[in-house]
Amino acid sequence: MPLEDLIELGYNVSRPPEGVLPPMSPVVAGYGRQWSLLPDQDEEALVAEIKNHKKLLDKMEQAQTYFADNYANWATMTAQQKDGANRQAQRALTNLIRYVRDDLTSEGS
Numbered sequence: 001m002p003l004e005d006l007i008e009l010g011y012n013v014s015r016p017p018e019g020v021l022p023p024m025s026p027v028v029a030g031y032g033r034q035w036s037l038l039p040d041q042d043e044e045a046l047v048a049e050i051k052n053h054k055k056l057l058d059k060m061e062q063a064q065t066y067f068a069d070n071y072a073n074w075a076t077m078t079a080q081q082k083d084g085a086n087r088q089a090q091r092a093l094t095n096l097i098r099y100v101r102d103d104l105t106s107e108g109s
Helices: 003-009 043-076 079-100
Strands: 012-014 027-030 033-036
Touching: 003 012, 003 027, 003 043, 027 043, 033 043, 043 079
Parallel strands: none
Antiparallel strands: 012 027, 027 033
């Protein structure tokens, strides 16, 4: 999968023109981050890492919404609903920790 496939996710991809000296690396930027493809780096692995970055960000945006909803409705929730809310919170915190630690080896849970 080439770096250009990341454009549809909202990233900016720039490749240097052929024959530029000194050689420059392709750059991907977006959502507060920037990556450079190093000469010895696997492009597929970099694409997977960048896609995981976007998926974690999306999950954190969703978490913000359900944290707010759960907080607002806590007093009227059943025990089963509260259990589900606590599971959502644990999943969201795990994703947040993964993001803060810059662990983009997966898309989160």
